[in-house]
Amino acid sequence: MVLNVDGERFTVTRRAGSRGVYDFDWESGPNPGYGFTAAVHGAAAMRREELEDAARGFLKQVDPATGYIGD
Incomplete structure (x- = not known):
């Protein structure tokens, strides 16, 4: 499934x-x-709402300078 969250696109696979x-x-x-x-x-x-929440939580952790989860 493709999930669009806050302008970002994720492919989600069970x-x-x-x-x-x-x-x-x-x-x-x-x-x-x-x-x-x-x-x-x-x-x-x-x-779906839980999947979207998980993606938002991930995005909040990402360092915009590196594109990876920051320390």
Whole structure:
């Protein structure tokens, strides 16, 4: 699934064999292949709103100068 959040585009893939685990590839980001993983416990799936919230949380951590999560 393609997810557009705050002007950024992510390809979100539900990880096969792992209940409630999603891999986010930051397609519009400055670093090819960079992204993150999010998971939900106690449920089989994350709702779209939860996926969007996860992407926003990731973006808040990214250092604009490097395009990577900062220290």
